[in-house]
Amino acid sequence: MNERLYLYDTTLRDGQQTQGVQFSTPEKQQIAAALDALGIDFIEGGWPGANPTDSEFFASAPTFDHARFAAFGMTKRAGFSAENDDVLAAVLNAGTQAVCLVGKSHEYHVTRALGISLAENTENIARSVAHLVAQGREAIFDAEHFFDGYLANPGYAVETLQAALEAGARWVVLCDTNGGRLPAEVGRITAEVIAAGVPGDRLGIHTHNDTGNAVANALAAIDAGARQVQGTLNGLGERCGNANLVTLIPTLLLKEPYASRFETGVSAAALRDLVRVSRTLDDILNRVPTKSAPYVGASAFAHKAGLHASAILKDPSTYEHIPPEAVGNARVIPMSNQAGQSNLRKRLADAGIAVQKGDMRLGALLDEVKRREDMGYSFDSAQASFELLARRHLEGLPEFFEVKRYRVTVERRKNKYDRMVSLSEAVVVLKIGDEKMLSVSESMDETGCDRGPVNALAKALGKDLGPYTPYIADLRLVDFKVRITNGGTEAVTRVLIDSEDGQGRRWSTVGVSANIVDASFEALVEAIQWKLIRDGAPRIALAAE
């Protein structure tokens, strides 16, 4: 029988301490539902009473299939009884099954920050926990600054844990609040705490990433015997963030000694949804996903080195530590000028284009890729543009539409209220089959804000594609990156555009020109072409054919 290891998520509380992050109530509901579906054991929703959003979220009383809902607060203040502390009362009034209270375990913080005696602090912890238990709640004690406190006064730090346990706490959690401790000491101290009589199956670990070791510190505590681990999605959290559950979960499920030893609430099927869960949070935060994120990043299984790519073709395990599909990710063999023909064939295969080894066209295509990279194109960031280039070379591309011309005007002048305002207008003229289509759009968005010439151009281009218009109805531009780079000897502009559609596909295209509007237009046109090909849009025959 495997040991149970519990996962405790604090994205909605500690995660919200991230600079620039403030979740709305519907966002909290969406994140909580994703955590529950993933199989997280505890979902900490916030601090009821601390701010209006947190209170509103608890009032909406989400229900979960699997997870226990937890409220966060602090141990009662000196001078109040647990029953009469209004801060504590607000936490309990949220009515959650589990309640996590933070309290001091570092003597310096007790005497310096709280200004009370060590005995008073221990008493506050015990009374607060007993009050939770009396109300039938699962009581969790977060021992703030535990590791720093243990190094200063180990006896007192452990005494605070024992006070909580004796008062009926289900869990005591060792917190590296300042995030400065390293794995070896976290492992050693956790083992010493267990040796001092705190049972491992009532012990949790809460770590921060200030030395880049949040995940390793959590693992070190689990190695030493802790059986609850706290963290956040995508490692959100105050300062450098908390332990990243999106990184920890696959390690615990897929790697030894954890995989054979522990059972968690996360199933193999839920694990295959991990990339999507991680992206959901990025979408809510309007953040560009971190490409290099362990397990779930877009680059996590990208093999750029030519030697690696050729070995991957023989056996993926040669350069992959897990199968990417186990976490819902996919292998990527990008193009770059370090890659050879084996990369190229693998990339073509991924795009559904089979080419035999030694095919003479490979050399010519590789030369073209290199020539364009010298001009400033970057195909390892823009795989859709690579696919179009390859198809054009190998099999010819259907010409869905021809761009006859376009014109964009940017004007800035005073409006009738004597304020300077700007507006862009774009005219795009296309030929589709035998028909000429003229479209015009301007750059104003629904809030009356000018979004600039590229926006106007994108709208005009997509406005009327004749028979293709339904194909691009669900196309959205989700990111736009501009870089000045060297194309040959001249500075040129490289524009990368990420697009998304209703099927959840995401693809990137690139345009390069000395003229930023031209470069953007090229990437926009390719974004549409790629979708039309993928969705099998028919080519419109010309009357002359």
Next chain:
Amino acid sequence: MNERLYLYDTTLRDGQQTQGVQFSTPEKQQIAAALDALGIDFIEGGWPGANPTDSEFFASAPTFDHARFAAFGMTKRAGFSAENDDVLAAVLNAGTQAVCLVGKSHEYHVTRALGISLAENTENIARSVAHLVAQGREAIFDAEHFFDGYLANPGYAVETLQAALEAGARWVVLCDTNGGRLPAEVGRITAEVIAAGVPGDRLGIHTHNDTGNAVANALAAIDAGARQVQGTLNGLGERCGNANLVTLIPTLLLKEPYASRFETGVSAAALRDLVRVSRTLDDILNRVPTKSAPYVGASAFAHKAGLHASAILKDPSTYEHIPPEAVGNARVIPMSNQAGQSNLRKRLADAGIAVQKGDMRLGALLDEVKRREDMGYSFDSAQASFELLARRHLEGLPEFFEVKRYRVTVERRKNKYDRMVSLSEAVVVLKIGDEKMLSVSESMDETGCDRGPVNALAKALGKDLGPYTPYIADLRLVDFKVRITNGGTEAVTRVLIDSEDGQGRRWSTVGVSANIVDASFEALVEAIQWKLIRDGAPRIALAAE
């Protein structure tokens, strides 16, 4: 006497395996110079002969004050003698003091990927290393897939190390090539390798971040006795990246047991430059710096929680694991602008504007700076725009000219030879004194190439500034950077323009708008204003005055 721990940087080689990263030769030179100034012991420049950029960088033969220059390659191939392997010859021909050769230490890779016998592989390693040593180079052997190989066949994995050492390698490096190993096993295996007779002071560690443990794995190997650690700036590298030296270095210099035990090439003074080194790489890559990066991130010492912020005011060590200034970072406390005002006075003094401590105008200026930074402005990179903003607030700015309106048109259409060509045209209307000046320019350069709408606009703006025209005769735009950033909740474009004049002055201005042309225009106007102020141009009085 402290033990020497060696730092080996592979930003220019393994870092370049990052998806989307391709350094130019001047960029490699700039990064190498920053690494040398930081005090890195080994700078690996790339793989000579593998691609044109790497070869060009080695041909430029950078010289260092402190670091040893290293070339990367692979051990000789079976069927060639070390002397006759042209791949190895290209590496040696780069003429570096140190040479690092990667070779196989995992039996499966030897028999499967190389298709040779274990004995042949060991022989290839020994012969290759002996060849380096015979040529007077410091030989480093990167044992690829060492940990995976050790788990499969410990005897053979160690045999490859011993072959390299016996052939004269100064270092053998244990590589977790696939990045899948965890700290506890890295520590255990490193200790076993040392117990098997490999001296710790000839042992290096090379880790990847596929489980989020690259830094922890490097520390575990150091704990076990390894004395060379490999990594990259900002954790660049294939897939999820390499061990981040920007994270490791402060841990090794500031934290126990490392600080008391080891000596590295990095001084406390160089460490205070760490934020700048990290930002330099981000600038080169045109990446937005990671706010949550350990030690150097903009949020690394940001205290959002109210409880934390008030304790920090009493004693920073309550919620900070190191003093932020030790790595060149700064504390951020929302709602407290004490630290902000002294920063501000320092920046004003740098611009030649003296303001007394406690001057009431400082608070208002600081609020305006913060408001604009929230909108996406970046005054750290655009000192000239900061100076204009400060002067406008503190003493008022002379209005040399007023922009009444402008219009830019970008057109793309077929020319008479039936080729698609683009052309931009800009009209700028200014008022100078009582006179209205209309100027028009187009974007074609002297070679007939279209340089785009910003170029046309810059030319029209500078074409006729009336009495100010001679003042800007020597003004040249030397760089133009575009970044999509978050201004409040909306994505906006930030344009940074570097200008230069005949006196050799160089200054940077910034513009921000959802409209890239507007953002560029704002930065162009400020570039001219700054020069007019610096050169003491007189304000033209209006007739009404």
